[in-house]
Amino acid sequence: MSGSGPFQDKMSLRVEQLSLSRGERLLARDLSFEVQAGSYVEIRGGNGTGKTTLLRAIGGYFRPREGRIVFEGVEEPSLALHYVGHLNGLKGGASVRSHLRYWAGLFGVVGEEENALQRLGLRAQADLPARVLSQGQSRRLALTRLVLAPRLLWLLDEPAAGLDAQGKAMLADLISAHCSAGGIALAAVHEPIGPTPTRVLTVGA
Amino acid sequence: MSAFAATFRRELSLMWAGGGALTPLGYFFGATLLVPLAMGPERALLAVAGPPLIWIAAALAMLATLERLFQADLEDGSLDQMLLSPAPLEALTLAKGLALWCVVGLPLALAAAPAAIALQAPVELVPAIVASLALGTAAFAGIGLVGAALTAGVRRGGVLIALIVLPFFAPPIIFGAAVAGGEQVGSAMALVAGCALGAAALGPIAAAAALRLQAE
Structure with a gap:
């Protein structure tokens, strides 16, 4: 299976009257929206308005107190999504290549490691331990997961953080290719990161 | 490569790169070899009281490795990926426990041979002591998974882990010390094996449940 689809299944995502809270504090109330296959949605909102909480709720990391998140066209949502959050999920002592090998095993895919390194421009760093990577390179390494295992829904939390111009262009290409193959990308961002969003969602305004 | 094998392999290499069994082994030898110095050179006294102390030292050495087991995964975002x-998750926690046993538990069991001799255990009992510790450290690893998972989100959770885990370390220590003391070796060994199997079966399940809550 190639990293850029096209996907056989069409999925859609529907959020119904979702209320988000962090601790005791209510962040958003009655949030409802629908996302169709092939969409790129930008989630905007100031600091602490619940962008990350929304992405993690969709990712299934916790059950929202009120409201529903409905996936159509997929059986097991957690196997159909990627989550790239603030934390890159790297181990300082392990090399770039061994991270890819581990993720490939973890996600049950084979053979895309070299392609993923190529697409994110990490070829030259493949044998370095993650500890010596810069912030932008660490972020690129986290983004290789998107190429490594093709999954329909991408949940990206400030994916461009730390990336240089070239890295941002690579990310924009990845998102465009993913959406034109029928995937969905949801990105929490503060400023546009390249691809034209199908819609812009503002939380906690 | 399956997710289980990938996790096991990664944990082995990370634990190995992080010093492997060096620290727990150093602790274990330090504790067991100080006993003859503290208790004096009287062989009869040492032969009675010494060998069971191997179990205390092994339990504490294993305890010291638990704090970072899942805390690191929670802090660096690896846990989020494991959930996808x-x-x-039960299989992945089992893989981590197995890696812990291979890197720390088995070396501790082997190290029990020289320690047992230093503590005046009868030489014919040494193989049984090593075997019982191989089983006992598996029990410690299984129980330790749960303690480590429950305290993954707690800063300096080491003391808390000890409070959670040490009561459950009691059964393998009781039966293991019986093996080391040379009383009813066969049945005591069977009971240690039972503890190991129970901990290996239930530990990963309980640890996975605790980790799912931590991911919130």
Whole structure:
């Protein structure tokens, strides 16, 4: 299976009257929206308005107190999504290549490691331990997961953080290719990161 | 490569790169070899009281390795990725426990041979002591998974882990010390094996449940 689809299944995502809270504090109330296959949605909102909480709720990391998140066209949502959050999920002592090998095993895919390194421009760093990577390179390494295992829904939390111009262009290409193959990308961002969003969602305004 | 194998392999290499069994072994030898110095050179006294102390030293050495087991995964975001794997989280925690046993538990069991001799255990009992510790450290690893998972989100959770885990370390220590003391070796060994199997079966399940809550 190639990293850029096209996907056989069409999925859609529907959020119904979702209320988000962090601790005791209510962040958003009655949030409802629908996302169709092939969409790129930008989630905007100031600091602490619940962008990350929304992405993690969709990712299934916790059950929202009120409201529903409905996936159509997929059986097991957690196997159909990627989550790239603030934390890159790297181990300082392990090399770039061994991270890819581990993720490939973890996600049950084979053979895309070299392609993923190529697409994110990490070829030259493949044998370095993650500890010596810069912030932008660490972020690129986290983004290789998107190429490594093709999954329909991408949940990206400030994916461009730390990336240089070239890295941002690579990310924009990845998102465009993913959406034109029928995937969905949801990105929490503060400023546009390249691809034209199908819609812009503002939380906690 | 399956998710289980990938996790096991990664944990082995990370634990190995992080010093492997060096620290727990150093602790274990330090504790067991100080006993003859503290208790004096009287062989009869040492032969009675010494060998069971191997179990205390092994339990504490293993305890010291638990704090970072899942805390690191929670802090660096690895746990979020583990939850997106097609493999159940229980299988991944089992892989981590197995790696811990291979890197720390088995070396401790082997190190028990020289320690037992230094503590005046009868030489014919040494193989039984090593075997019982191999089983006992598996029990410690299984129980330790749960303590480590429950305290993954707690800063300096080491003391808390000890409070949670040490009561459950009691059964393998009781039966293991019986093996080391040379009383009813066969049945005591069977009971240690039972503890190991129970901990290996239930530990990963309980640890996975605790980790799912931590991911919130």
